[in-house]
Amino acid sequence: MAAAACTPFTPQISAKPSVSRSNSRLHGLSITRSSHESVRAGAGLRIRSSLVVETEEKKAPSLEGFGFDVVSEAELKERGFMGLRKTKVVCTVGPACCGEEELEGLARGGMHVARLNMCHNTREWHREVIGAIKRLNQEKGFCIGVMIDTEGSQMHMVGHGSASSIKAEDGSVWLFTTEKFEGSRPFTIQVNFEGFSEGILVGDDIVIDGGMATFEVIEKVGDDLHCKCTDPGLLLPRAKLSFWRDGRLVEMNSGLPTLSTKDWADIEFGISEGVDYIAVSFVKDVNDITNLKSYLSTRSSEFIKVLAKIESLESLKNLEPIVKASDGLMVARGDLGVQIPLEQIPTIQQKVTYLCRQLNKPVIVASQLLESMVEYPTPTRAEVADVSEAVRQQADALMLSGESAVGSYAEKALSVLCMASGRMELWSREENRQNLLFLPQLAETLPDRIAEQICNCAVEMANKLGVDAIFVYTKHGHMASLLSRNRPNPPIFAFTDNDNARKGMNLHWGVTPLEFPLSDVVEDNFKQTISLMKNRGTVRPGDMILVVSDSDVSCSSARPSVSQSIQVRTID
Ligand SMILES: Nc1ncnc2c1ncn2[C@@H]1O[C@H](COP(=O)(O)OP(=O)(O)O)[C@@H](O)[C@H]1O
Numbered sequence: 001m002a003a004a005a006c007t008p009f010t011p012q013i014s015a016k017p018s019v020s021r022s023n024s025r026l027h028g029l030s031i032t033r034s035s036h037e038s039v040r041a042g043a044g045l046r047i048r049s050s051l052v053v054e055t056e057e058k059k060a061p062s063l064e065g066f067g068f069d070v071v072s073e074a075e076l077k078e079r080g081f082m083g084l085r086k087t088k089v090v091c092t093v094g095p096a097c098c099g100e101e102e103l104e105g106l107a108r109g110g111m112h113v114a115r116l117n118m119c120h121n122t123r124e125w126h127r128e129v130i131g132a133i134k135r136l137n138q139e140k141g142f143c144i145g146v147m148i149d150t151e152g153s154q155m156h157m158v159g160h161g162s163a164s165s166i167k168a169e170d171g172s173v174w175l176f177t178t179e180k181f182e183g184s185r186p187f188t189i190q191v192n193f194e195g196f197s198e199g200i201l202v203g204d205d206i207v208i209d210g211g212m213a214t215f216e217v218i219e220k221v222g223d224d225l226h227c228k229c230t231d232p233g234l235l236l237p238r239a240k241l242s243f244w245r246d247g248r249l250v251e252m253n254s255g256l257p258t259l260s261t262k263d264w265a266d267i268e269f270g271i272s273e274g275v276d277y278i279a280v281s282f283v284k285d286v287n288d289i290t291n292l293k294s295y296l297s298t299r300s301s302e303f304i305k306v307l308a309k310i311e312s313l314e315s316l317k318n319l320e321p322i323v324k325a326s327d328g329l330m331v332a333r334g335d336l337g338v339q340i341p342l343e344q345i346p347t348i349q350q351k352v353t354y355l356c357r358q359l360n361k362p363v364i365v366a367s368q369l370l371e372s373m374v375e376y377p378t379p380t381r382a383e384v385a386d387v388s389e390a391v392r393q394q395a396d397a398l399m400l401s402g403e404s405a406v407g408s409y410a411e412k413a414l415s416v417l418c419m420a421s422g423r424m425e426l427w428s429r430e431e432n433r434q435n436l437l438f439l440p441q442l443a444e445t446l447p448d449r450i451a452e453q454i455c456n457c458a459v460e461m462a463n464k465l466g467v468d469a470i471f472v473y474t475k476h477g478h479m480a481s482l483l484s485r486n487r488p489n490p491p492i493f494a495f496t497d498n499d500n501a502r503k504g505m506n507l508h509w510g511v512t513p514l515e516f517p518l519s520d521v522v523e524d525n526f527k528q529t530i531s532l533m534k535n536r537g538t539v540r541p542g543d544m545i546l547v548v549s550d551s552d553v554s555c556s557s558a559r560p561s562v563s564q565s566i567q568v569r570t571i572d
């Protein structure tokens with residue numbers, strides 16, 4: 001559907017909905033003219049080019065159970081297939097946007113996933129926010145995924161005696177200690193874990209929040225450190241610390257587990273609240289992910305997606321196994337910038353983003369994308385360039401942190417993300433700038449290899465034929481992710497009857513997940529979805545759709561064959 005040629009569409013279907021969910025075969029649909037060409041090409045691949053004319057439907061299919069989220073539907077009607085945004089958006093919910101009205105504003109503005117950072121606020125507050133988001137989904141037709149982000153264990157200040165930031169002046173001498181004290185003691189900083197100074201030598205540097213201020217260790221007294229400020233700056237109440245020696249990070253074995261007792265309690269809370277994603281902070285190695293995934297299985301919650309946050313040197317060292325074990329990644333640039341020199345972040349971001357795409361895992365680029373918008377209603381030019389670069393790298397998703405959680409311009413920041421990403425996506429397509437990333441074969445078994453090749457070929461066909469959209473019928477979202485991995489020009493509409501799979505596809509680049517009662521018969525699925533979409537004015541005659549399916553038992557019932565197929569259908 002070309003946006004420019006958008007004329008009001010009058011649905012030909014006027015009767016009342018009448019299709020039961022248990023049998024999604026479309027009753028009363030008469031196809032007055034259709035021509036098919038079938039070609040068998042290789043194991044299980046059936047390419048069928050079809051022209052289907054659908055008129056005089058006697059009964060309209062039920063709209064019940066057909067979930068087109070209101071935002072994608074509105075976007076599609078307004079801007080056409082190619083106007084649908086591909087890059088997903090995660091917004092951190094905090095005090096500035098936790099009211100129902102503000103959350104709805106973000107939902108309408110295009111938030112795909114709401115993130116709750118368990119570092120902050122009370123369980124009751126988190127429960128209320130999750131409740132509000134679920135209500136928006138159920139009552140107002142949104143499809144927002146919910147992510148919790150664990151607190152994790154990290155070396156940081158417990159306090160320095162002031163509720164806000166204080167300035168460390170050049171040459172001032174401070175005591176870093178784990179001794180607990182109430183109130184304020186001048187020039188004394190409490191650190192959160194015992195043994196923080198183990199292995200630290202006189203002459204080492206303490207860098208605060210990745211460079212806000214720097215101290216040099218001048219004396220060690222027991223476990224306490226006396227340090228002189230060598231680079232003055234601001235100390236926030238919970239500022240993060242890192243030790244450096246000869247220009248290199250001193251790796252500390254804090255002995256603290258990746259998931260603390262509190263994190264496990266938060267995970268339990270997430271399971272009971274029905275969250276869709278758990279982002280694990282400060283992942284060290286693959287076991288952190290596999291342990292959590294096994295635990296989720298024992299709790300019958302394996303559908304919750306586990307995301308690994310790449311924000312430490314250790315996670316970078318164990319990157320590939322971590323990516324393979326996770327359901328997705330976050331390039332958590334905030335803490336990463338505490339552990340590695342800032343100038344290395346752009347290359348690490350690109351490396352992680354490309355690796356995730358190769359291994360077919362969605363990746364979120366996070367932190368400080370529009371940091372100045374926490375305070376100002378307009379971004380800096382550099383921030384817009386940073387957002388655009390992440391979009392050019394075709395990351396699956398971008399994330400707002402403080403901009404939405406505590407900023408005064410949450411909706412505006414979201415609209416800047418959407419506009420900047422839409423612009424870069426369009427430019428990349430027009431200029432054919434999508435870099436052709438080598439995509440290694442992932443699948444091992446024959447059926448999986450077939451699915452993978454079907455998706456690779458489908459996207460090549462879709463691009464070369466210039467189809468308007470790709471439809472995929474998918475139980476668990478796997479085929480949709482394989483299509484997305486190829487970053488097609490047209491949007492991917494992924495129909496599924498599984499709500500967890502639908503929410504799980506929220507982070508995949510270019511995928512619009514829709515709820516739909518799947519039939520085993522591809523033809524029925526296609527006819528019914530087309531009919532439903534026509535009914536809502538979201539597809540129109542002349543649209544060319546590439547249809548991918550991984551189940552088709554439409555052959556003789558005596559010899560049912562399950563196969564994957566690609567078809568190209570033109571709507572008349
Ligand atoms: N649920 C919350 N309640 C209060 N403040 C929050 C909440 N979530 C986020 N914030 C605030 O927004 C800022 C940015 O959020 P985020 O990036 O998630 O956290 P952090 O800065 O701790 O890594 C936080 O520093 C904190 O001030």
Ligand SMILES: C=C(OP(=O)(O)O)C(=O)O
Nearest residue numbers: 311332333334335366367
């Ligand atoms: C996203 C990040 O994690 P958090 O906000 O939880 O510190 C980050 O460090 O960039």
Ligand SMILES: [K+]
Nearest residue numbers: 149150151281
């Ligand atoms: K966190």
Ligand SMILES: [Mg+2]
Nearest residue numbers: 311332334335
């Ligand atoms: Mg972090």
